[in-house]
Amino acid sequence: MARLRRHASRIDLLQGTLDLLILQTLQWGPQHGYGISQAIRLHSSEVLQVDTGSLYPAMHRLERQGLIRAEWKMSENNQRVRVYQLTAAGRKQLAAARSRWTQLSEAIAGVLNRTGESEA
Amino acid sequence: MKLPLWRRRQDEELEEELAGHLQMAIADRIARGESPDEAARAARLEFGNVGIVKEATRETWGWIGLEQLAQDVRYAWRTLRRTPGFTIVAVITLALGIGANTAMFSVINAVLLRPLPFPSPAALVAVSSTDLRPGPARSISMSLSWPDFFDFRNKSHTFEHLSGYRDSSFTLVTTTGSVHVVGAVVTSEIFSTLGTPPAIGRGFRPEDERAGSDVAVIGDALWRSQFAAAPDIAGRTITLDSRPYTIVGVMPPAFQFPIKFPAAQIWITLAVDARVENPGDTPITEQRGAHFLKAIGRLRPNATAESAQADLDVVQAALAREFPVDNAQRGVRVTPQLDALVGDARGSLLVLLAAVGCVLLIACVNLANLLLARGAGRGAEIAMRKALGASARRIVRQLLTESLVLAAIGTACGLAIAYGSIAALVRWSPVDVRGLDQVALDATVLGFTAAIAIVSALAFGLAPALRAVRADAAPGAQTSARATAGRAERRLRGLLVVAETAIGVVLLVGAGLLLRSFDRLVRTPAGFDPDHVVTATFLLPETRYSYPRKVAFYDALLADLRALPGVEAAAATVPLPLSGTNYTISFEQEGGSGGANRESADFALISPGFLRAMHIPLVRGRDVTPADDDAAPRVVVVNEAFARVYFPGVDPIGKRLKLGISTTEAETPWREIVGVAGDVRSRSFRDPVRPAYFVPYAQGLISPLRVVVRARNTAGIGEEIRKLVAGRDREVAVYDVKTMDQFLATSVASPRFQAVLLALFAIVGLMLTAVGLYGVLAYGVAQRTREFGIRLALGAHPGDVRRLVMRGGIALVAAGLAAGIVAAGFATELLAGTLYGVSRLDPATFAGVAAILLAVAALASYLPARRATRVDPITALRCE
Numbered sequence A: 001m002a003r004l005r006r007h008a009s010r011i012d013l014l015q016g017t018l019d020l021l022i023l024q025t026l027q028w029g030p031q032h033g034y035g036i037s038q039a040i041r042l043h044s045s046e047v048l049q050v051d052t053g054s055l056y057p058a059m060h061r062l063e064r065q066g067l068i069r070a071e072w073k074m075s076e077n078n079q080r081v082r083v084y085q086l087t088a089a090g091r092k093q094l095a096a097a098r099s100r101w102t103q104l105s106e107a108i109a110g111v112l113n114r115t116g117e118s119e120a
Numbered sequence B: 001m002k003l004p005l006w007r008r009r010q011d012e013e014l015e016e017e018l019a020g021h022l023q024m025a026i027a028d029r030i031a032r033g034e035s036p037d038e039a040a041r042a043a044r045l046e047f048g049n050v051g052i053v054k055e056a057t058r059e060t061w062g063w064i065g066l067e068q069l070a071q072d073v074r075y076a077w078r079t080l081r082r083t084p085g086f087t088i089v090a091v092i093t094l095a096l097g098i099g100a101n102t103a104m105f106s107v108i109n110a111v112l113l114r115p116l117p118f119p120s121p122a123a124l125v126a127v128s129s130t131d132l133r134p135g136p137a138r139s140i141s142m143s144l145s146w147p148d149f150f151d152f153r154n155k156s157h158t159f160e161h162l163s164g165y166r167d168s169s170f171t172l173v174t175t176t177g178s179v180h181v182v183g184a185v186v187t188s189e190i191f192s193t194l195g196t197p198p199a200i201g202r203g204f205r206p207e208d209e210r211a212g213s214d215v216a217v218i219g220d221a222l223w224r225s226q227f228a229a230a231p232d233i234a235g236r237t238i239t240l241d242s243r244p245y246t247i248v249g250v251m252p253p254a255f256q257f258p259i260k261f262p263a264a265q266i267w268i269t270l271a272v273d274a275r276v277e278n279p280g281d282t283p284i285t286e287q288r289g290a291h292f293l294k295a296i297g298r299l300r301p302n303a304t305a306e307s308a309q310a311d312l313d314v315v316q317a318a319l320a321r322e323f324p325v326d327n328a329q330r331g332v333r334v335t336p337q338l339d340a341l342v343g344d345a346r347g348s349l350l351v352l353l354a355a356v357g358c359v360l361l362i363a364c365v366n367l368a369n370l371l372l373a374r375g376a377g378r379g380a381e382i383a384m385r386k387a388l389g390a391s392a393r394r395i396v397r398q399l400l401t402e403s404l405v406l407a408a409i410g411t412a413c414g415l416a417i418a419y420g421s422i423a424a425l426v427r428w429s430p431v432d433v434r435g436l437d438q439v440a441l442d443a444t445v446l447g448f449t450a451a452i453a454i455v456s457a458l459a460f461g462l463a464p465a466l467r468a469v470r471a472d473a474a475p476g477a478q479t480s481a482r483a484t485a486g487r488a489e490r491r492l493r494g495l496l497v498v499a500e501t502a503i504g505v506v507l508l509v510g511a512g513l514l515l516r517s518f519d520r521l522v523r524t525p526a527g528f529d530p531d532h533v534v535t536a537t538f539l540l541p542e543t544r545y546s547y548p549r550k551v552a553f554y555d556a557l558l559a560d561l562r563a564l565p566g567v568e569a570a571a572a573t574v575p576l577p578l579s580g581t582n583y584t585i586s587f588e589q590e591g592g593s594g595g596a597n598r599e600s601a602d603f604a605l606i607s608p609g610f611l612r613a614m615h616i617p618l619v620r621g622r623d624v625t626p627a628d629d630d631a632a633p634r635v636v637v638v639n640e641a642f643a644r645v646y647f648p649g650v651d652p653i654g655k656r657l658k659l660g661i662s663t664t665e666a667e668t669p670w671r672e673i674v675g676v677a678g679d680v681r682s683r684s685f686r687d688p689v690r691p692a693y694f695v696p697y698a699q700g701l702i703s704p705l706r707v708v709v710r711a712r713n714t715a716g717i718g719e720e721i722r723k724l725v726a727g728r729d730r731e732v733a734v735y736d737v738k739t740m741d742q743f744l745a746t747s748v749a750s751p752r753f754q755a756v757l758l759a760l761f762a763i764v765g766l767m768l769t770a771v772g773l774y775g776v777l778a779y780g781v782a783q784r785t786r787e788f789g790i791r792l793a794l795g796a797h798p799g800d801v802r803r804l805v806m807r808g809g810i811a812l813v814a815a816g817l818a819a820g821i822v823a824a825g826f827a828t829e830l831l832a833g834t835l836y837g838v839s840r841l842d843p844a845t846f847a848g849v850a851a852i853l854l855a856v857a858a859l860a861s862y863l864p865a866r867r868a869t870r871v872d873p874i875t876a877l878r879c880e
Helices: A001-009 A019-029 A033-043 A054-066 A086-117 B005-031 B037-045 B048-064 B067-080 B084-113 B146-155 B220-227 B304-320 B337-342 B343-376 B379-387 B392-428 B443-470 B475-523 B547-563 B642-645 B719-730 B740-747 B749-783 B785-793 B797-832 B845-871 B873-878
Strands: A066-074 A082-087 B125-129 B160-174 B179-184 B215-218 B239-241 B244-248 B266-269 B294-299 B330-336 B533-538 B565-575 B583-589 B600-608 B619-621 B635-640 B656-659 B672-679 B691-697 B704-710 B734-739
Touching: A001 A082, A001 B067, A019 A054, A019 A086, A033 A054, A033 A082, A033 B005, A033 B239, A054 A066, A054 B005, A054 B048, A054 B125, A054 B533, A082 B005, A082 B266, B005 B565, B067 B084, B084 B749, B125 B304, B125 B337, B125 B583, B125 B672, B125 B691, B146 B160, B146 B740, B160 B266, B160 B873, B215 B220, B220 B547, B244 B583, B244 B749, B294 B304, B294 B392, B304 B330, B330 B337, B343 B379, B343 B392, B343 B443, B343 B547, B343 B749, B343 B797, B379 B392, B392 B443, B392 B749, B392 B797, B443 B475, B475 B845, B533 B719, B533 B740, B547 B565, B547 B704, B547 B719, B583 B740, B642 B672, B642 B691, B704 B719, B719 B734, B740 B749, B749 B785, B749 B797, B749 B845, B785 B797, B785 B873, B797 B845
Parallel strands: B179 B266, B215 B244, B600 B691, B635 B672
Antiparallel strands: A066 A082, B125 B294, B125 B330, B160 B179, B160 B239, B160 B294, B215 B266, B239 B244, B533 B704, B533 B734, B565 B600, B565 B704, B583 B600, B583 B656, B619 B672, B635 B691, B656 B672
16 A cells, blocks of 8 residues: 555656755754665655666765765674765855755745746 | 677676566566566567667667777778878888987997896996096097006095906917817906806905916807807906916806907906016016006995096095196096997987988978868868868867878888898997997887887878868868968968978088098098008917027018918008007107106017018118017107107107116117108098007017918918918917908998988988979969969960979078088087088089989979970860
């Protein structure tokens, strides 16, 4: 039952938005891959379900680009986990991506609202 | 496929990371109350296919650094394989350019760059004497005398060690007979100067320099060949020139001094020069006028060649005051030892390096041209890649990778060419240049090759790559863009042809001048007839041959030789003209001012019949005869140059001279001039004939003589000489049997080598230029197919079209020719010192080069021009 509902409400992420979500999640502190996927799901009220097949390539790419940094740490239950955190370049990139996103969503919202008015 | 280590670790870490993710998901589910089985199943389902996740993640790693480069290289390789014609032309062009440069540089490396094979070689300097009188001789390094050398050694302050030495050779008696061994007479500190102690035994001590101390150090090769590498060699006695010597040491295998070919294998001290044969004689070590030494010094750590020069200048000035007769006109010169050894070779090698550099430049210009044409054909591909999101940087990088791949293949082929040509280069090159026997493709050479390969790839690849991305990719603008871009590009490619033509002209002019100069050189009359002449030499041991016995030995041997069937004449002399050995001895004219104004002239000992045997004309007076023996009045024959310089307008016959060298200083006799002989090129064809005099060997002073035999058939003569000499004395070994022609060939080996190589480079350059011109014109014709079609359709005569194309080609070449002639006017300055008998602005050479170039240009443009006339108007109009 639960699975079905999640599938129905799933939204395909726009190209590039996953990067933004990862960076934003890491803004709150270092986190491992599982933690990031859980955080995105929780904060989007379970609307955004990140596919591991997209998450890991995205994180490794961000790491190559020097926007995030990874290191091996021990978790609370003594498991070796790879923990990611933002770099200075990542912080800058996040700020830029956020402002672009805000502009875009405001623009889209503006267009949508106008259409709604004329229809009314 | 086996992954590199770093990659395998990265893989394992990714596996661990993903497994951790799954475990945490399961743990969370269990914490939420699911059963372990159910939790595991659900988590796995949610996670998806682990293999696919891993693969997708790995792909993000691939797009970096080495892997991206590998991908570019693979792509470049595929692209090049699709156009084999272009690739083969490009690779051959590069292989020629890079191969020639690598071969030439390997020679430069061995001769000019590789340090001398001694510890701290930079501290080694050569000390020589100079002639201070005005004239061309000022720049020549001259020999020192023992007394002058002793003063330099004792009174200088800038040398750690200073050693004198002279080349020598010995007859070594062995169990099987006598062998001739090359060696040197040295001062005691020679091995300390060179920083190389003997491998076995000891070197020389100061007391070994005294007369009567007969000790020798031998070389590793001799130790192995003649003494079976006996470890107890030190202390053994050997017989050198019939005199017992005690071996005190053996040098290590790599030791070579003096650096020349063949290598010295026996070193003895100047004790041999301090000896006197007859009581009352003055030993050579005390004759200040006997100049035949070289000197090598090791500078103190704080000294330089300049400070040593200043140091010795002071000593020399004192010598000039104290011994004005021998030293008033002399200076001293200190040069780094490497420079002294390399000598004239430096200039000609650098000229050749510049020439191969030009060949490579032409090759690069050609390739740039080919790539530009290719780039125009690839416009669609580039536009597509741009549209698909490739950045300009990415495309430039891809195109440059292609150039680098081309350069790499070309370099591999070039190395094969270099490897093959080095052997030929060494065999053809003059033997007397140091290091030539050690030319090899070592790390330095390979580094140089890699550097020029990369530089060339950038040189020929960068401009076409930048051009390719700058071209407008908008599909709508294509037709008009092609017209304008085509024109701009044609101009650029035309400019490249002009440039390579100009470089080719410089090469051709240089080669032409050297060839003409060489032709003049070998046409210069030697002053004697070298055909059908065989020469050989041998040492008569001083211990058993007093001066009269030596003369008797030569007299009898020459009589035997003259009696052989087919022998026209037999004689003896030293030094032989063009043999590379020269003696210069000062003299005094009777009634002259004497003293400080003593002149010096070339000197030779001759036997009766020498002038006739060599076909040297006797101009006045008489030749030396058998009657001119030790008991007869002293006589001398001079050459025409001597008569001209010292007796202008006066008959020299009957005038008297006194030579500046003697066995006893006290009784130096006056010699009467009895004859004047024709001028002979005795040093080289280049050097002008210098005043010279000839003294009958029966009244002479120096040995060994060289036997000269003129015979109708020279084939067995060397063997006959050997037999006759051995028949008279089994301990005497005949060596250095050579025809006079061989001496002549050796004396012109350097200019021939340089001329032939430069001609070869010029031909390669010319061929590449022709290919470049052909490429540009052929491409131009292909681009203008439509225009030619219209012209022909409108009634243009095929001849008109042909003229149009050819005129374009010739115009490019004419522009290049003009630029090249101006450049050659400056560049030939480099050759000014090398040329002989031809001006560096020789009009005939320049005109000849222009004619050759225009002919080649006409040929290279004719083929595309003919194609232009064959354009079918209908096809041409359809082609858009």
